[in-house]
Amino acid sequence: xxxxxxxxxxxxxxxxxxxxxxxxxxxxxxxxxxxxxxxxxxxxxxxxxxxxxxxxxxxxxxxxxxxxxxxxxxxxxxxxxxxxxxxxxxxxxxxxxxxxxxxxxxxxxxxxxxxxxxxxxxxxxxxxxxxxxxxxxxxxxxxxxxxxxxxxxxxxxxxxxxxxxxxxxxxxxxxxxxxxxxxxxxxxxxxxxxxxxxxxxxxxxxxxxxxxxxxxxxxxxxxxxxxxxxxx
Amino acid sequence: xxxxxxxxxxxxxxxxxxxxxxxxxxxxxxxxxxxxxxxxxxxxxxxxxxxxxxxxxxxxxxxxxxxxxxxxxxxxxxxxxxxxxxxxxxxxxxxxxxxxxxxxxxxxxxxxxxxxxxxxxxxxxxxxxxxxxxxxxxxxxxxxxxxxxxxxxxxxxxxxxxxxxxxxxxxxxxxxxxxxxxxxxxxxxxxxxxxxxxxxxxxxxxxxxxxxxxxxxxxxxxxxxxxxxxxxxxxxxxxxxxxxxxxxxxxxxxxxxxxxxxxxxxxxxxxxxxxxxxxxxxxxxxxxxxxxxxxxxxxxxxxxxxxxxxxxxxxxxxxxxxxxxxxxxxxxxxxxxxxxxxxxxxxxxxxxxxxxxxxxxxxxxxxxxxxxxxxxxxxxxxxxxxxxxxxxxxxxxxxxxxxxxxxxxxxxxxxxxxxxxxxxxxxxxxxxxxxxxxxxxxxxxxxxxxxxxxxxxxxxxxxxxxxxxxxxxxxxxxxxxxxxxxxxxxxxxxxxxxxxx
Numbered sequence: 001x002x003x004x005x006x007x008x009x010x011x012x013x014x015x016x017x018x019x020x021x022x023x024x025x026x027x028x029x030x031x032x033x034x035x036x037x038x039x040x041x042x043x044x045x046x047x048x049x050x051x052x053x054x055x056x057x058x059x060x061x062x063x064x065x066x067x068x069x070x071x072x073x074x075x076x077x078x079x080x081x082x083x084x085x086x087x088x089x090x091x092x093x094x095x096x097x098x099x100x101x102x103x104x105x106x107x108x109x110x111x112x113x114x115x116x117x118x119x120x121x122x123x124x125x126x127x128x129x130x131x132x133x134x135x136x137x138x139x140x141x142x143x144x145x146x147x148x149x150x151x152x153x154x155x156x157x158x159x160x161x162x163x164x165x166x167x168x169x170x171x172x173x174x175x176x177x178x179x180x181x182x183x184x185x186x187x188x189x190x191x192x193x194x195x196x197x198x199x200x201x202x203x204x205x206x207x208x209x210x211x212x213x214x215x216x217x218x219x220x221x222x223x224x225x226x227x228x229x230x231x232x
Numbered sequence: 233x234x235x236x237x238x239x240x241x242x243x244x245x246x247x248x249x250x251x252x253x254x255x256x257x258x259x260x261x262x263x264x265x266x267x268x269x270x271x272x273x274x275x276x277x278x279x280x281x282x283x284x285x286x287x288x289x290x291x292x293x294x295x296x297x298x299x300x301x302x303x304x305x306x307x308x309x310x311x312x313x314x315x316x317x318x319x320x321x322x323x324x325x326x327x328x329x330x331x332x333x334x335x336x337x338x339x340x341x342x343x344x345x346x347x348x349x350x351x352x353x354x355x356x357x358x359x360x361x362x363x364x365x366x367x368x369x370x371x372x373x374x375x376x377x378x379x380x381x382x383x384x385x386x387x388x389x390x391x392x393x394x395x396x397x398x399x400x401x402x403x404x405x406x407x408x409x410x411x412x413x414x415x416x417x418x419x420x421x422x423x424x425x426x427x428x429x430x431x432x433x434x435x436x437x438x439x440x441x442x443x444x445x446x447x448x449x450x451x452x453x454x455x456x457x458x459x460x461x462x463x464x465x466x467x468x469x470x471x472x473x474x475x476x477x478x479x480x481x482x483x484x485x486x487x488x489x490x491x492x493x494x495x496x497x498x499x500x501x502x503x504x505x506x507x508x509x510x511x512x513x514x515x516x517x518x519x520x521x522x523x524x525x526x527x528x529x530x531x532x533x534x535x536x537x538x539x540x541x542x543x544x545x546x547x548x549x550x551x552x553x554x555x556x557x558x559x560x561x562x563x564x565x566x567x568x569x570x571x572x573x574x575x576x577x578x579x580x581x582x583x584x585x586x587x588x589x590x591x592x593x594x595x596x597x598x599x600x601x602x603x604x605x606x607x608x609x610x611x612x613x614x615x616x617x618x619x620x621x622x623x624x625x626x627x628x629x630x631x632x633x634x635x636x637x638x639x640x641x642x643x644x645x646x647x648x649x650x651x652x653x654x655x656x657x658x659x660x661x662x663x664x665x666x667x668x669x670x671x672x673x674x675x676x677x678x679x680x681x682x683x684x685x686x687x688x689x690x691x692x693x694x695x696x697x698x699x700x701x702x703x704x705x706x707x708x709x710x711x712x713x714x715x716x717x718x719x720x721x722x723x724x725x726x727x728x729x730x731x732x733x
């Protein structure tokens with residue numbers, strides 16, 4: 001799910017220097033508020049409700065975890081003291097984890113952007129957004145931003161204190177992906193515990209190629225981060 | 233002819249070629265080819281089989297280093313040299329060894345094998361099933377009964393060397409418990425059982441890491457260098473480098489401590505500083521585990537927080553420790569991450585790993601004498617890696633195809649350029665729509681993934697033969713097309729060991 005948000009929704013937006021309104025500025029990136037949130041993502045084409053996902057999100061300054069409630073899988077991003085990022089694809093049903101070291105991520109051309117991982121918004125999305133109103137979401141102050149470029153409309157409601165979007169809605173010629181927060185808590189008060197993974201079986205991404213006869217690996221080949229070049 | 237003679241000839245050729253190229257850039261006249269051919273004939277005529285027995289054997293394995301990888305790595309390295317003639321004329325260090333054969337890599341049960349049966353064939357002389365290490369093909373995969381596994385063990389050359397009083401070692405950029413190093417000292421029906429955490433609850437066999445530390449033939453391995461720290465440390469102990477993570481063992485054993493307790497004058501190191509501080513003269517048993525899992529790719533190695541030795545440095549240190557034994561030694565060195573980079577569809581890293589293997593072999597050639605040391609360089613299996621199109625001489629090996637005399641890139645049926653290097657399958661698949669336009673893409677970037685024809689999350693091994701390069705005692709026995717298990721026979725003969733006993 002997060003992959004859809006982070007990698008699938010990259011927009012090619014031009015600078016909007018001539019437009020009025022404040023641009024979206026992410027603050028406290030090094031120490032964003034530790035929190036847990038639940039989101040709903042709806043994918044529609046021409047107004048028809050096609051797919052709906054519930055997913056959860058846990059964030060600290062060094063770790064981001066998601067859990068897709070539909071397929072009971074998730075992702076964990078961890079930032080080390082020297083800024084290197086590791087990634088884990090977690091399959092809770094099967095109690096299995098595919099682990100990507102920073103070297104593995106480089107080798108498949110995946111260059112993680114911690115800001116995008118922690119805020120669900122990458123720089124190209126933020127670049128064109130301008131504030132047009134203020135509102136309250138779940139009793140929390142928020143700013144509403146919009147952009148429109150080449151027929152691709154982007155709408156973001158940003159929770160100022162939490163440094164997290166309450167809404168990301170992207171419409172690309174009738175195809176709409178809308179992600180909306182439905183619950184949010186300080187991490188210490190989260191009603192959703194981290195998914196236990198200490199007893200799970202860990203497999204290095206680098207080892208997948210030697211597990212051609214492993215039924216689990218065969219079953220998840222299409223779900224894992226395989227890679228595309230960083231530049232095409 | 234010994235290793236040093238070959239180096240002199242190769243260097244002389246290189247210097248001559250480079251100088252000529254610098255002078256007028258048109259050295260490749262008919263005379264050039266005829267003269268260089270004559271020199272090579274003369275060198276071939278001077279080759280004399282060394283029928284003596286070997287004191288030492290060093291076996292280099294480029295995991296997944298098929299012939300196309302060797303060719304591309306040769307060009308990749310060659311194009312980085314000053315005054316090159318395009319790079320194609322370059323030779324990797326091991327390509328200058330005098331003897332060559334091809335190796336048929338199929339396993340007992342698969343046409344295209346994995347590293348477990350292939351290394352088992354190389355190190356025991358017996359082909360087995362995929363996923364199994366140094367056991368008979370009669371043993372079912374994932375057999376959990378130790379008595380059944382023991383009844384199907386097949387002796388390894390490393391074990392035989394220890395029985396004979398030789399020193400032994402393994403060095404790898406993969407985990408030291410991974411299939412290639414593991415097959416040298418362990419016997420198991422499942423290559424994935426690297427620590428007890430991977431063993432089924434009802435299994436009574438030993439995991440691979442424990443087999444390394446409990447190894448009780450001769451006086452045990454003198455050298456084990458590579459990755460795989462998590463297989464040796466308990467889950468209750470923080471990793472010394474990645475302090476937010478722990479070891480992986482569930483049985484509470486700290487096998488690094490067991491290594492130190494077992495062997496006098498032993499050492500355990502986990503980073504470059506510790507490795508550099510090891511005095512080979514005073515160290516009899518060295519365990520080096522430089523990553524929780526596999527070591528870094530050579531391209532990424534210098535940015536590792538804890539620091540890691542290169543394959544060349546590990547080879548050099550291993551030889552320093554092992555060569556103290558007057559009876560001789562057996563050393564297996566694996567460039568384990570050529571395979572991983574290919575699986576990821578990343579040619580840059582695969583080629584830079586192969587070049588580092590070449591550097592390690594060069595170091596071994598420098599530190600040994602061809603009169604008493606048999607050096608073999610081979611691969612366990614190939615990959616689906618291809619060098620294609622009709623690029624002009626000197627075209628960047630990682631670049632887009634540009635044909636001779638053309639100013640524009642060669643185009644496919646849709647008018648789009650394509651790279652010289654590619655894969656038959658793997659993560660580099662860009663479909664299902666039309667291929668991307670790579671005109672302005674930096675295809676030589678270390679993180680670029682070459683295109684693949686068939687979409688797979690991980691690129692696969694290839695089944696074609698791989699090369700065996702050799703020099704030293706009995707190296708002349710490498711000729712023609714051989715079963716992969718033949719490599720063991722030559723090593724056993726060179727060390728005067730009875731095959732299979």
